[in-house]
Amino acid sequence: xxxxxxxxxxxxxxxxxxxxxxxxxxxxxxxxxxxxxxxxxxxxxxxxxxxxxxxxxxxxxxxxxxxxxxxxxxxxxxxxxxxxxxxxxxxxxxxxxxxxxxxxxxxxxxxxxxxxxxxxxxxxxxxxxxxxxxxxxxxxxxxxxxxxxxxxxxxxxxxxxxxxxxxxxxxxxxxxxxxxxxxxxxxxxxxxxxxxxxxxxxxxxxxxxxxxxxxxxxxxxxxxxxxxxxxxxxxxxxxxxxxxxxxxxxxxxxxxxxxxxxxxxxxxxxxxxxxxxxxxxxxxxxxxxxxxxxxxxxxxxxxxxxxxxxxxxxxxxxxxxxxxxxxxxxxxxxxxxxxxxxxxxxxxxxxxxxxxxxxxxxxxxxx
Amino acid sequence: xxxxxxxxxxxxxxxxxxxxxxxxxxxxxxxxxxxxxxxxxxxxxxxxxxxxxxxxxxxxxxxxxxxxxxxxxxxxxxxxxxxxxxxxxxxxxxxxxxxxxxxxxxxxxxxxxxxxxxxxxxxxxxxxxxxxxxxxxxxxxxxxxxxxxxxxxxxxxxxxxxxxxxxxxxxxxxxxxxxxxxxxxxxxxxxxxxxxxxxxxxxxxxxxxxxxxxxxxxxxxxxxxxxxxxxxxxxxxxxxxxxxxxxxxxxxxxxxxxxxxxxxxxxxxxxxxxxxxxxxxxxxxxxxxxxxxxxxxxxxxxxxxxxxxxxxxxxxxxxxxxxxxxxxxxxxxxxxxxxxxxxxxxxxxxxxxxxxxxxxxxxxxxx
Numbered sequence: 001x002x003x004x005x006x007x008x009x010x011x012x013x014x015x016x017x018x019x020x021x022x023x024x025x026x027x028x029x030x031x032x033x034x035x036x037x038x039x040x041x042x043x044x045x046x047x048x049x050x051x052x053x054x055x056x057x058x059x060x061x062x063x064x065x066x067x068x069x070x071x072x073x074x075x076x077x078x079x080x081x082x083x084x085x086x087x088x089x090x091x092x093x094x095x096x097x098x099x100x101x102x103x104x105x106x107x108x109x110x111x112x113x114x115x116x117x118x119x120x121x122x123x124x125x126x127x128x129x130x131x132x133x134x135x136x137x138x139x140x141x142x143x144x145x146x147x148x149x150x151x152x153x154x155x156x157x158x159x160x161x162x163x164x165x166x167x168x169x170x171x172x173x174x175x176x177x178x179x180x181x182x183x184x185x186x187x188x189x190x191x192x193x194x195x196x197x198x199x200x201x202x203x204x205x206x207x208x209x210x211x212x213x214x215x216x217x218x219x220x221x222x223x224x225x226x227x228x229x230x231x232x233x234x235x236x237x238x239x240x241x242x243x244x245x246x247x248x249x250x251x252x253x254x255x256x257x258x259x260x261x262x263x264x265x266x267x268x269x270x271x272x273x274x275x276x277x278x279x280x281x282x283x284x285x286x287x288x289x290x291x292x293x294x295x296x297x298x299x300x301x302x303x304x305x306x307x308x309x310x311x312x313x314x315x316x317x318x319x320x321x322x323x324x325x326x327x328x329x330x331x332x333x334x335x336x337x338x339x340x341x342x343x344x345x346x347x348x349x350x351x352x353x354x355x356x357x358x359x360x361x362x363x364x365x366x367x
Numbered sequence: 368x369x370x371x372x373x374x375x376x377x378x379x380x381x382x383x384x385x386x387x388x389x390x391x392x393x394x395x396x397x398x399x400x401x402x403x404x405x406x407x408x409x410x411x412x413x414x415x416x417x418x419x420x421x422x423x424x425x426x427x428x429x430x431x432x433x434x435x436x437x438x439x440x441x442x443x444x445x446x447x448x449x450x451x452x453x454x455x456x457x458x459x460x461x462x463x464x465x466x467x468x469x470x471x472x473x474x475x476x477x478x479x480x481x482x483x484x485x486x487x488x489x490x491x492x493x494x495x496x497x498x499x500x501x502x503x504x505x506x507x508x509x510x511x512x513x514x515x516x517x518x519x520x521x522x523x524x525x526x527x528x529x530x531x532x533x534x535x536x537x538x539x540x541x542x543x544x545x546x547x548x549x550x551x552x553x554x555x556x557x558x559x560x561x562x563x564x565x566x567x568x569x570x571x572x573x574x575x576x577x578x579x580x581x582x583x584x585x586x587x588x589x590x591x592x593x594x595x596x597x598x599x600x601x602x603x604x605x606x607x608x609x610x611x612x613x614x615x616x617x618x619x620x621x622x623x624x625x626x627x628x629x630x631x632x633x634x635x636x637x638x639x640x641x642x643x644x645x646x647x648x649x650x651x652x653x654x655x656x657x658x659x660x661x662x663x664x665x666x667x668x669x670x671x672x673x674x675x676x677x678x679x680x681x682x683x684x685x686x687x688x689x690x691x692x693x694x695x696x697x698x699x700x701x702x703x704x705x706x707x708x709x710x711x712x713x714x715x716x717x718x719x720x721x722x723x724x725x726x727x728x729x730x731x732x733x734x
Binding site: 160163232253288 | 513514515527530531564571572598599600601602603604612614615619620622623625626627631632633634635638639642644645648649651653654655656658659662
């Protein structure tokens with residue numbers, strides 16, 4: 001397989017097939033297969049290529065009637081553990097289910113891959129096997145964040161692919177993030193903001209001021225709106241759709257938000273079990289509390305998306321249960337349907353070439 | 368007033384007097400005076416020096432019997448607005464209430480100053496008027512974060528004094544943060560962690576690995592425990608008491624946490640008002656919901672503390688109401704009572720001198 005082959009858009013990949021790494025999650029292949037059952041039940045068109053230990057997977061799949069004839073199992077003897085060093089996996093991981101799952105995207109059998117495995121290893125293997133899009137310096141991981149916007153979510157990137165990002169990387173994140181918001185959230189003209197410690201133009205680090213000017217100059221051509229600097233408190237707000245930041249800050253923000261939501265949830269539970277009367281109140285409030293839980297349940301927004309590669313990779317949480325895996329598969333399906341990989345590639349190309357001419361050709365084809 | 372004077376510890380400042388900037392908050396001096404009333408009612412020993420427009424303040428204070436004879440008003444004609452540029456305030460702010468409030472600490476009338484004003488201006492003026500402690504390169508702002516620890520709060524710093532911090536700054540933050548945790552939270556041997564994107568020692572930015580080694584080597588002498596790297600999700604956890612990070616990351620984390628808590632609170636309110644039945648449930652759950660609100664109410668932990676100066680400055684939130692101001696005054700009082708400024712100065716000096724000898728002299732005197 002030549003390098004050239006890897007860098008061509010894979011328009012041939014059938015948009016109904018999702019490549020799934022069955023191993024490497026904390027709950028093992030049973031949780032992954034249970035997630036496929038949920039996804040397959042809701043979506044009669046979807047099909048899977050499932051990578052892992054054949055005997056184990058055949059046994060799990062054969063028990064589920066809804067999966068009959070819809071799962072192509074690929075034997076892979078090894079598993080990438082959560083503790084594995086990415087560089088080791090890159091050198092010796094050829095027999096792992098993760099490697100095999102990415103190669104189904106690489107060779108055009110599927111447009112999207114889903115894995116619950118080790119994030120660092122998945123990112124490094126994705127770069128090595130799928131290669132970066134022409135013009136992309138640092139690929140990024142984008143997450144969805146529950147928000148006050150009518151579509152319910154904001155996009156933030158990078159949340160952990162690379163601890164550094166200069167102004168050119170941040171411009172690429174703005175382009176990739178808006179493309180994701182268009183194809184994943186259906187927004188025509190996403191509003192992009194840069195995460196900073198104040199909204200005044202003179203605040204923050206030098207590379208952020210440079211990024212401010214670069215992104216502002218590109219928003220007409222890139223067909224997004226630029227709202228300037230935003231603060232941590234604006235991440236779930238309705239004044240921005242796409243928040244760009246380096247992978248260090250983004251990862252800290254993401255985990256801080258998750259940790260805070262968990263803390264408030266625990267305090268809520270404690271408040272409702274403090275006295276016999278409060279336990280009665282909790283019973284009556286059950287429906288309301290369930291409504292809240294559904295709205296902020298992290299499993300519903302499960303799936304960091306790797307952007308900037310020849311192919312799309314959805315990283316499901318390591319501890320995903322069936323609901324979490326099904327959510328990641330649904331996201332992968334939506335991105336596959338929209339031809340996201342090709343659209344993103346075209347979008348990023350506009351930033352490296354003569355912007356105005358190229359963007360006119362591309363914009364017509366993108367939602 | 369000589370520079371030398373400014374750098375001597377002010378053991379002479381009476382520990383019962385708090386210097387308060389009455390102006391510059393979003394709600395004006397009426398909210399500040401209402402906060403003093405709350406604090407003075409609970410604490411019969413406390414006295415204030417109040418800085419602002421005399422006529423306005425005299426009218427507000429004279430109406431409150433509990434403040435009679437306990438407030439010394441200092442006339443200051445100007446106010447630092449929220450939009451003011453810190454450098455402008457430094458050059459032309461001599462007549463502002465903020466300048467006057469800091470000078471009461473500078474000249475030894477009070478050990479602690481409280482202000483709801485413009486954070487950037489307050490930090491710059493504090494550095495200029497109080498000067499940095501010998502050995503401190505970058506002063507820091509420390510905040511309290513609701514946590515699962517038995518004492519209810521963790522300390523995080525820096526949350527916004529400076530967007531940069533190298534490994535030496537982070538070591539000073541570890542020393543200053545543990546001193547704050549000892550004097551503000553009553554912890555004998557605080558556990559210190561460095562905020563990073565993973566807990567493995569090989570992860571994150573280069574300066575964080577250097578800080579890891581520096582802080583690890585200082586924890587015996589500094590009488591704190593070192594838990595290594597922690598992640599965003601650990602900030603409210605019970606595995607750490609003091610979280611050190613640069614002011615960019617800390618500010619983003621703080622505002623992200625506040626924003627997330629506010630979002631969950633709003634969603635909770637919406638969930639409880641969705642149907643007539645849920646509104647009935649909310650009535651019954653009122654006590655439980657109030658219990659939750661009290662626990663995460665940001666007004667109760669109101670007060671970022673500026674560390675690393677000759678004198679202590681408590682920054683109250685710009686939008687503080689009476690409850691918020693009273694909480695900031697209470698924190699200022701507790702730090703004044705413990706002789707915090709002198710203890711912190713001694714603690715930081717141990718890091719610049721020959722550590723082991725000096726720390727023995729100091730540690731005995733510090734809680």
